Amino acid sequence: MTQSDSLLDRLEIDCPIISAPMAGVSTPEMAAAVSNAGALGSIAVGATNAAGAEKMLADFRGLSSRSLNVNVFCHRPAHANVERESRWIERLRPEFERFGATPPASLKEIYRSFVEDDEMLELLVAAKPKVVSFHFGLPPLDRVCRLVDAGILLFGTATNLVEAKTLVAAGVNAIVAQGAEAGGHRGMFDPDSPDDTLSTKDLTQLLVRELDVPIIAAGGMMTGGDIEEVLRLGSSAAQLGTAFVSCDESLADAGFKKALLSSSAGSTLFTRAISGRPARCISNRFTSVVEGVSPVDVPDYPIAYDLGKALHAAAKAKDEFGFGAQWSGTGGSRARAMPAAKLVATLREELAQARFIGENPARS
Ligand SMILES: Cc1cc2nc3c(=O)[nH]c(=O)nc-3n(C[C@H](O)[C@H](O)[C@H](O)COP(=O)(O)O)c2cc1C
The missing domain is CATH 3.20.20.70 (Aldolase class I)
Structure with missing residues (x-):
């Protein structure tokens, strides 16, 4: 055998x-x-x-x-670091404001x-x-x-x-x-x-x-x-x-499924800025906003994810899905809906x- x-x-x-x-x-x-x-x-x-x-x-x-x-x-x-977390909130505040929202005052270890x-x-x-x-x-x-x-x-x-x-x-x-x-x-x-x-x-x-x-x-x-x-x-x-x-x-939202089933899925990259740990994601608005961020500036996993999820929710409330954690492998452009x-x-x-x-x- x-x-x-x-x-x-x-x-x-x-x-x-x-x-x-x-x-x-x-x-x-x-x-x-x-x-x-x-x-x-x-x-x-x-x-x-x-x-x-x-x-x-x-x-x-x-x-x-x-x-x-x-x-x-x-x-x-996670190791909490209030100063780093505050700086991270300030770094992403303008993105929240773009959607008429305010970031949370502090971040939690969500898992x-x-x-x-x-x-x-x-x-x-x-x-x-x-x-x-x-x-x-x-x-x-x-x-x-x-x-x-x-x-x-x-x-x-x-x-x-x-x-x-x-x-x-x-x-x-x-x-x-x-x-x-x-x-x-x-x-x-x-x-x-x-x-x-x-x-x-x-x-x-x-x-x-x-x-x-x-x-x-x-x-x-x-x-x-x-x-x-x-x-x-x-x-x-x-x-x-x-x-x-x-x-x-799948529980993936409509924006995630749409991105996966479009030509966007052909472009993925590693980012740790969404959650605090390296993950492969479809290139989207979130990944471009945080491009080039130094890993030392990103709060620990999953504290960073608390802010990432809040930003996604604020953007989604205004019909912008590009701030989702759209995790996808390099084969995403071959995804099939069934x-x-x-x-x-x-x-x-x-x-x-x-x-x-x-x-x-x-x-x-
Ligand atoms: C949307 C998504 C969420 C994932 N979440 C988990 C998870 O919760 N636990 C885990 O062990 N792996 C998770 N993974 C990684 C998978 O276990 C697996 O390594 C990966 O999907 C294989 O690559 P592929 O996406 O190209 O098929 C996730 C992958 C994706 C695409």
């Missing part, structure tokens, strides 16, 4: 596709549609509390009895990291989803052990070999190899460390060669043909985020075709 087959076996799914957990975008309805179609659906609870997560889990369970991946953020809790969220841990241990996945690092080992003892499989995001080895040493069962093409936040443990920005293919091959756990490639994949390529490089499955943003079940179940069926069909062509080159 290949490593991919044995991962699919353990996940109780029959195709090597995972819809990425996407805080604020993926929904229990999307996850259920994906899981019911034989892939692995995910929900992201990093931007909510235990009560919010409990509701999402119940909503999923109302729609599917299949496997589910629940994703948590394991960032270092609690899983590394210190006891209620979330208890909820997950009791709910026992098939998988819990970590983004931005690892929780303390006693928390990892609680999840393992509950029989939950663990995934962790790595953007380089050192992070991947750290995850494996902590007992994580599979690594999500997040390449630089990926949409959304870089899963790097320390946002201030140098970033090698390895591509999905290079990182996948490196981790497959160096590690003895299943590798799940993530970043820039939009079609079954893309998935076939990373499977050929030794990955056990593929995790796709941007491809699912334009699905019917129900999630249809997207999984399409990806499966394209993957089967690509495999057939790979195995029968003369007939292509």
Whole structure:
């Protein structure tokens, strides 16, 4: 049995596709549609509390009895710096004023990291989803052990070999190899460390060669043909985020979906000014306003995001969607709008075709 087959076996799914957990975008309805179609659906609870997560889990369970991946953020809790935050508010004040709004007087740490969220841990241990996945690092080992003892499989995001080895040493069962093409936040443990920005293919091959756990490639994949390529490089499955943003079940707002389905999606960049951590976003009004800002001037994640979300709300109230966190991978210009179940069926069909062509080159 290949490593991919044995991962699919353990996940109780029959195709090597995972819809990425996407805080604020993926929904229990999307996850259920994906899981019911034989892939692995995910929900992201990093931007909510235990009560919010409990509701999402119940909503999923109302729609599917299949496997589910629940994703948590394991960032270092933010260091507040009132002076830096005040300067940041002043820096963006003119943008608020353009929309007849006033920025908040101070900023809050809007999300609690899983590394210190006891209620979330208890909820997950009791709910026992098939998988819990970590983004931005690892929780303390006693928390990892609680999840393992509950029989939950663990995934962790790595953007380089050192992070991947750290995850494996902590007992994580599979690594999500997040390449630089990926949409959304870089899963790097320390946002201030140098970033090698390895591509999905290079990182996948490196981790497959160096590690003895299943590798799940993530970043820039939009079609079954893309998935076939990373499977050929030794990955056990593929995790796709941007491809699912334009699905019917996505919570992305109309402005985000419109940008993704327009020529704007062809231009993405890394910015940390929206949330406080590097993330790949469609180039929009927000990214141009903060272009060239020094990382040291941006408040810690997720304190900066408090202001970013307030600015988006002020702009959106005046029908300007260009201040949204329009996270997208480099493949965004190939996004397709359809129900999630249809997207999984399409990806499966394209993957089967690509495999057939790979195995029968003369007939292509
Ligand atoms: C809108 C959006 C939100 C995301 N939110 C999360 C998240 O909450 N947790 C997480 O682990 N990854 C998140 N990601 C990253 C994905 O897990 C994955 O690495 C990425 O989507 C893969 O690249 P692709 O978008 O090119 O498919 C997000 C990605 C996008 C596009």
